[in-house]
Amino acid sequence: MLDIVLFAVPAGLVILGALIVIFAKNPVHNAMGLVLTLASLAIIYITLNATFVAMVQMLVYAGAVMTLFLFVIMMIGVDKPEQTREEIKGQTFLVSGTLLILGGIVSYVVIKSGLKWDLWFPAVDYTLEGTPDLIAGSLFTEWILPFEIISILLIVATAAAIALAYDTKPRKKL
Amino acid sequence: MEILLLAIVLLPLLTALGIKLVDKFINETLINFLTINSALLSFTIASGMFVLLTMEKFEPIHFTFFTWLTSPEILFEFTLDGLSGIMMVLVTGLSVVIQIFSTSYMSQDEHYSKYFIYFNVFVFSMLLLVMSGNFLVMFFGWELVGLSSYLLISFWSKKQSAAKAGNKAFILNRIGDFGFLVGLMLVLSIFGTFNYEKVFDEVLAGNEQSLDLIVICFIVGAFGKSAQFPLFSWLPDAMEGPTPASALIHAATMVTAGVFMLVRISPILQFSEIGKIIVITTGLLTALIAAFSAINQDDIKKVLAYSTISQLGFMFIAIGSGAYVAAIFHLVTHAFFKALLFLGAGAVIHEMHHEQNIHKMGNLKTRMPVTAAMMGIGTLAISGIPPLAGFWSKDEILASTFANGGIYYGFWALSLLAAFMTAFYMGRHWLLIFHKETQNDVTQVSEAPKTMLRPLILLGLFSIFIGFINTPFFHGVEKVLHETLHSVDITHLPEGISLIILAVISIGAGFTGLLLAYLIYIVDILSYFKVKVPLKKELKLLSANTLYLNKLGDLIFVRGLKLASRKTAVVVDGLMIDGLVNKTSSIFYNSSKRVSKSQTGLVRSYVVYFGLFMLLLIGLFIATPWMLN
Amino acid sequence: MIEVSTDWYLTLAAILFSIGFIGMMIRKNALIMFMCIELMLNSVNLTFITASRHFGTIEGQISVFFVLVVAAAEVVVGLAIIVSIFKKQSSASVDLLRASRG
Numbered sequence: 001m002l003d004i005v006l007f008a009v010p011a012g013l014v015i016l017g018a019l020i021v022i023f024a025k026n027p028v029h030n031a032m033g034l035v036l037t038l039a040s041l042a043i044i045y046i047t048l049n050a051t052f053v054a055m056v057q058m059l060v061y062a063g064a065v066m067t068l069f070l071f072v073i074m075m076i077g078v079d080k081p082e083q084t085r086e087e088i089k090g091q092t093f094l095v096s097g098t099l100l101i102l103g104g105i106v107s108y109v110v111i112k113s114g115l116k117w118d119l120w121f122p123a124v125d126y127t128l129e130g131t132p133d134l135i136a137g138s139l140f141t142e143w144i145l146p147f148e149i150i151s152i153l154l155i156v157a158t159a160a161a162i163a164l165a166y167d168t169k170p171r172k173k174l
Numbered sequence: 175m176e177i178l179l180l181a182i183v184l185l186p187l188l189t190a191l192g193i194k195l196v197d198k199f200i201n202e203t204l205i206n207f208l209t210i211n212s213a214l215l216s217f218t219i220a221s222g223m224f225v226l227l228t229m230e231k232f233e234p235i236h237f238t239f240f241t242w243l244t245s246p247e248i249l250f251e252f253t254l255d256g257l258s259g260i261m262m263v264l265v266t267g268l269s270v271v272i273q274i275f276s277t278s279y280m281s282q283d284e285h286y287s288k289y290f291i292y293f294n295v296f297v298f299s300m301l302l303l304v305m306s307g308n309f310l311v312m313f314f315g316w317e318l319v320g321l322s323s324y325l326l327i328s329f330w331s332k333k334q335s336a337a338k339a340g341n342k343a344f345i346l347n348r349i350g351d352f353g354f355l356v357g358l359m360l361v362l363s364i365f366g367t368f369n370y371e372k373v374f375d376e377v378l379a380g381n382e383q384s385l386d387l388i389v390i391c392f393i394v395g396a397f398g399k400s401a402q403f404p405l406f407s408w409l410p411d412a413m414e415g416p417t418p419a420s421a422l423i424h425a426a427t428m429v430t431a432g433v434f435m436l437v438r439i440s441p442i443l444q445f446s447e448i449g450k451i452i453v454i455t456t457g458l459l460t461a462l463i464a465a466f467s468a469i470n471q472d473d474i475k476k477v478l479a480y481s482t483i484s485q486l487g488f489m490f491i492a493i494g495s496g497a498y499v500a501a502i503f504h505l506v507t508h509a510f511f512k513a514l515l516f517l518g519a520g521a522v523i524h525e526m527h528h529e530q531n532i533h534k535m536g537n538l539k540t541r542m543p544v545t546a547a548m549m550g551i552g553t554l555a556i557s558g559i560p561p562l563a564g565f566w567s568k569d570e571i572l573a574s575t576f577a578n579g580g581i582y583y584g585f586w587a588l589s590l591l592a593a594f595m596t597a598f599y600m601g602r603h604w605l606l607i608f609h610k611e612t613q614n615d616v617t618q619v620s621e622a623p624k625t626m627l628r629p630l631i632l633l634g635l636f637s638i639f640i641g642f643i644n645t646p647f648f649h650g651v652e653k654v655l656h657e658t659l660h661s662v663d664i665t666h667l668p669e670g671i672s673l674i675i676l677a678v679i680s681i682g683a684g685f686t687g688l689l690l691a692y693l694i695y696i697v698d699i700l701s702y703f704k705v706k707v708p709l710k711k712e713l714k715l716l717s718a719n720t721l722y723l724n725k726l727g728d729l730i731f732v733r734g735l736k737l738a739s740r741k742t743a744v745v746v747d748g749l750m751i752d753g754l755v756n757k758t759s760s761i762f763y764n765s766s767k768r769v770s771k772s773q774t775g776l777v778r779s780y781v782v783y784f785g786l787f788m789l790l791l792i793g794l795f796i797a798t799p800w801m802l803n
Numbered sequence: 804m805i806e807v808s809t810d811w812y813l814t815l816a817a818i819l820f821s822i823g824f825i826g827m828m829i830r831k832n833a834l835i836m837f838m839c840i841e842l843m844l845n846s847v848n849l850t851f852i853t854a855s856r857h858f859g860t861i862e863g864q865i866s867v868f869f870v871l872v873v874a875a876a877e878v879v880v881g882l883a884i885i886v887s888i889f890k891k892q893s894s895a896s897v898d899l900l901r902a903s904r905g
Binding site: 038068076 | 806807808809810811812815817818819821822823825826828829830832834835837838839841842845848849852853855856857858859860861862864865867868869871872873874875876877878879880882883884885886887889
């Protein structure tokens with residue numbers, strides 16, 4: 001019983017947040033919805049025994065990334081209300097078509113497999129704790145190369161961001 | 175001895191080259207000296223060879239110049255037998271006479287040397303044609319004769335009408351040459367050789383079915399060269415050339431090449447019924463049309479041109495009836511009196527200062543007595559009045575036609591009509607020029623110079639006496655041609671009383687024609703008796719315009735061809751082919767334009783496409799059952 | 804007793820992904836499209852963690868780690884680009900970016 005509740009509540013919050021993200025008018029509301037989704041996802045990670053990842057998620061995503069988002073929203077998106085009328089020709093038709101196909105596939109899968117996904121491999125019966133030392137033990141030995149590469153990636157991303165947003169107009173001499 | 179054959183053929187060519195080389199340095203007298211001497215030399219050698227041939231009982235003499243190909247065997251060879259002997263002597267003899275006349279007629283002309291160069295080239299080509307030993311050499315001569323004729327017709331090339339006439343002659347000739355060429359190819363493919371004797375031996379050995387086709391092809395060639403219907407309209411236009419050239423080419427030699435060729439292939443022709451029918455009907459048609467057209471011509475030379483066409487028709491009638499000897503005999507006599515008539519007309523034109531309309535002449539017999547007398551002899555000869563030459567040959571043709579019986583009685587009757595018309599228009603011709611009292615101013619006209627008169631007198635004498643070489647009492651020509659035509663089925667004259675009756679009828683036709691001409695044009699009997707000839711004006715126009723055949727030909731071929739080619743250029747080339755190419759490129763262009771519209775540059779449409787196809791892929795994946803359980 | 808099995812988590816991830824995708828198709832504002840991308844990335848993260856628990860290995864969580872880092876870097880660069888576009892056209896609508904048209 002507790003398992004189900006512990007799953008259902010965060011799951012519902014996740015979906016709620018996602019819906020807020022795509023349907024809200026005010027960009028700040030969108031951002032808040034995203035924060036809600038991210039936080040709920042962290043809770044779900046904890047129930048899945050991935051504690052370290054949950055922490056990192058809260059720190060990085062819901063902390064740094066969302067802050068960035070909010071800054072940029074402040075700079076850009078709050079003034080004009082967005083038009084809801086679709087301007088691109090045929091877009092509505094295509095979108096509804098895609099949704100129909102999506103619904104069709106999903107319902108087909110669901111009905112065929114009887115509300116239960118056909119997982120080809122059986123689950124293991126032991127639980128794996130996602131502790132930092134377990135992660136670090138694999139990360140710094142087996143996966144050291146991708147680790148280094150993403151650090152380079154981060155540096156490059158920073159440099160790129162500065163280069164893109166740099167204001168080349170000469171500043172007034174004070 | 176045989177090499178003299180080559181000498182006869184090459185002598186005129188060398189003369190022409192010689193005149194061309196020394197052209198800048200010599201004047202008229204020297205050219206005269208050169209050309210007439212070479213012509214005399216040719217004639218002497220030719221007569222000598224002919225006498226030699228007679229002594230050998232007309233056994234053919236061969237001479238091979240060189241071997242061109244060994245397999246199939248094609249040689250460059252000459253043959254001298256009775257047929258080619260007659261033609262050879264005729265050509266060289268007339269060449270001498272006419273060149274003497276030309277020295278006086280063409281004097282003071284600025285292109286004097288050019289004339290004699292072309293003249294000698296023509297004589298060379300004609301000799302090549304008649305003395306050929308196989309079909310190929312004859313074809314060379316055939317083509318060269320056409321070329322020389324073109325050169326001589328458009329001699330005064332600055333004149334637009336002369337140039338056009340030359341073109342017309344050459345083009346219509348070419349149509350005939352096409353037939354000849356196809357015939358040549360057929361001969362080679364069927365018999366494997368061009369040599370006359372070999373071909374004839376094979377034909378006589380076994381009857382082949384495809385002979386009809388060969389014969390018809392050669393007949394088409396003969397039609398082109400000998401101005402038969404429908405390829406005859408070039409000959410009246412060819413009168414643009416100098417008169418002595420017309421005398422040689424369009425009276426005596428080139429136009430008779432067709433007749434000569436058909437007699438040469440008579441061993442093949444005799445087996446083709448369809449060929450003979452075509453020949454005789456066309457000959458008859460031509461004779462009648464030409465005679466009808468000659469009645470109302472105004473130009474002195476055009477009357478003679480139509481007369482030539484008509485007489486050639488007679489020769490073709492003879493060939494069609496199987497009377498090959500009569501055809502050659504008429505060829506010879508016609509050569510003499512037609513050359514005489516042309517040269518006489520040349521003298522008249524020269525003295526009238528190049529006035530050629532006969533209605534502007536009249537009563538010239540008092541001023542040019544000798545010319546009038548000689549032209550009179552020519553007119554009587556052509557009308558078939560005995561004992562002049564034309565009577566014997568024409569009568570032989572008519573009698574031979576009659577002798578065939580059946581439908582040929584009808585042919586005979588129509589030929590008689592043509593003979594009557596011949597007498598009629600020739601009588602009109604002579605009477606209007608020489609006899610009729612007229613208001614025209616002819617006081618300036620005097621007799622022609624002696625150099626012109628001497629050839630006329632010579633030809634006049636020949637016209638009187640040459641008929642005696644082949645009378646029913648002495649078959650001279652037949653004896654000459656006997657060896658050549660020994661394998662051919664010749665139609666002979668009817669015997670006894672029927673021959674005499676036929677002769678009387680044809681003499682009567684001739685006299686009646688002349689008399690009628692005298693009555694109508696001199697005594698003017700029609701208005702005297704107030705006889706109204708129905709549709710007189712229309713008939714006159716019809717005759718003067720050659721039954722509008724010229725206009726018809728122009729309409730169909732010239733305008734029709736131009737129209738067709740314009741249509742093709744615009745529709746087929748412009749619309750269809752260009753359209754096809756342009757359409758292809760425009761299809762690609764338009765379709766690519768339409769496809770490029772899907773590149774909207776919008777992120778959201780790309781997202782949609784992405785999702786759509788990803789879903790399709792997933793659906794595909796689900797729909798195909800995975801092979802593991 | 805119904806157990807919360809792997810199926811449920813996977814279903815949740817699928818729903819989250821679909822919502823993110825639909826949002827991408829619908830919204831015009833560049834920032835919001837970006838947030839939808841984040842949703843999709845997060846659904847993938849969830850799938851990875853689920854798989855890690857299902858198979859009993861730690862590889863899944865390490866993958867999540869990497870995805871997280873890359874997503875952060877991507878957000879940085881993406882936002883910088885959006886800022887510079889905004890400076891040029893003074894509206895955050897994606898539909899105005901048609902330079903690669905045709």
